Amino acid sequence: MENFTPTDRTVVRRLPKRASYDRALVHQILDEGFVCHVGFVADGKPFVIPTAYGRLGDTLYLHGAKASRMLKALAAGAEACVTVTLVDGLVLARSAFHHSMNYRSVVVFGRASAVEDPREKLAAMRAFSEHLIPGRWDEVREPNERELTATLVLALPLAEVSAKVRAGAPVDDEEDLALPVWAGELPLRLSAGEPVRDPLVVGETPPSESVVAYARALNKR
Amino acid sequence: MENFTPTDRTVVRRLPKRASYDRALVHQILDEGFVCHVGFVADGKPFVIPTAYGRLGDTLYLHGAKASRMLKALAAGAEACVTVTLVDGLVLARSAFHHSMNYRSVVVFGRASAVEDPREKLAAMRAFSEHLIPGRWDEVREPNERELTATLVLALPLAEVSAKVRAGAPVDDEEDLALPVWAGELPLRLSAGEPVRDPLVVGETPPSESVVAYARALNKR
Numbered sequence: 001m002e003n004f005t006p007t008d009r010t011v012v013r014r015l016p017k018r019a020s021y022d023r024a025l026v027h028q029i030l031d032e033g034f035v036c037h038v039g040f041v042a043d044g045k046p047f048v049i050p051t052a053y054g055r056l057g058d059t060l061y062l063h064g065a066k067a068s069r070m071l072k073a074l075a076a077g078a079e080a081c082v083t084v085t086l087v088d089g090l091v092l093a094r095s096a097f098h099h100s101m102n103y104r105s106v107v108v109f110g111r112a113s114a115v116e117d118p119r120e121k122l123a124a125m126r127a128f129s130e131h132l133i134p135g136r137w138d139e140v141r142e143p144n145e146r147e148l149t150a151t152l153v154l155a156l157p158l159a160e161v162s163a164k165v166r167a168g169a170p171v172d173d174e175e176d177l178a179l180p181v182w183a184g185e186l187p188l189r190l191s192a193g194e195p196v197r198d199p200l201v202v203g204e205t206p207p208s209e210s211v212v213a214y215a216r217a218l219n220k221r
Numbered sequence: 222m223e224n225f226t227p228t229d230r231t232v233v234r235r236l237p238k239r240a241s242y243d244r245a246l247v248h249q250i251l252d253e254g255f256v257c258h259v260g261f262v263a264d265g266k267p268f269v270i271p272t273a274y275g276r277l278g279d280t281l282y283l284h285g286a287k288a289s290r291m292l293k294a295l296a297a298g299a300e301a302c303v304t305v306t307l308v309d310g311l312v313l314a315r316s317a318f319h320h321s322m323n324y325r326s327v328v329v330f331g332r333a334s335a336v337e338d339p340r341e342k343l344a345a346m347r348a349f350s351e352h353l354i355p356g357r358w359d360e361v362r363e364p365n366e367r368e369l370t371a372t373l374v375l376a377l378p379l380a381e382v383s384a385k386v387r388a389g390a391p392v393d394d395e396e397d398l399a400l401p402v403w404a405g406e407l408p409l410r411l412s413a414g415e416p417v418r419d420p421l422v423v424g425e426t427p428p429s430e431s432v433v434a435y436a437r438a439l440n441k442r
Binding site for chain 1 (some may be wrong): 230258259262271288313315316319320328360363371372411415417420422429435436439
């Protein structure tokens, strides 16, 4: 896979050694995250809205109700900046100043367009579902005509993209290294609790395989 | 505490029953999160950058190096939209369409200004530190003159603010309730792993109380 080409917007200026344009890394970060923050401009002012997403190849899909202000703005051609951030840990230094976080983030710039082709739309819906929780799509009722019509799906090409990664130990000033203070990383991760059954579930139906497998994978990470 | 007053920008249009302007709830969400996504407009285009933050009363503080494009833009008076999102769980319905997430989010609009007063600046630095990991400030070396000078601290008033919360079970269509599919919520939470010691730590120094307490509080949640 070829790297993404940095552009004026994606060239990382602050701490450029943390930057990456590696396509496989970008895909990996996007596939591990599941909430993105979508930035757009309306009346000259910035808006940042959290939402779910899916990815197929080099396309990022967003979706929602047709009435969504964000989706309407993007479908009308507004520039988007979509950011996905994974927090991997707290970086605990000997000095307050050098505290930091370990993280992996991706920033995507571009214009999205509405997906009109019903097959691509259904594939995107499947991608949202499989992205949120793999295997679930085959366990549940697929979207019907009415639901597909009510849903606006946008495709944003992964073309102008950068990743940024910080990992590892704190970097303290030389003269602070002798301080008798514990320093290092406190790893953070998302984990799953016990599934909470909807009281309306019929009969004895146990948690589906997708739910059990997802929780297991998350908790083993 | 009085509620925030909705404005044209903060009145929640999509799923307004999820909206809240409750000040205590907004503070609670901001205090539980520790990464925000800052949106701003540069050359007419949107940028969304993840960063740490702190809160003191009704002021949200951002900080970073003076060279940061984001901080420079905001300090110069650019409008900001700062969003904090906490993901509480996956909402697993019987139909693909009704899948969702449980979350709590806060959106803040406004203009930030640079903090010049050295006492407020130091208080903000302490707030960043205590926000990231309570108790740490007293264990480590405080910022010195050079570090304070190198840091740009911005204050954003919490005035134009809204929260949005989804909680609870999936909401399926009546006719899907009879489907023999497990439905409910898979709770997600951030948890801490084993602290990773910086190999340069002197002597036998064990993890500080702040690190142990933080991990414990997170894992007990």
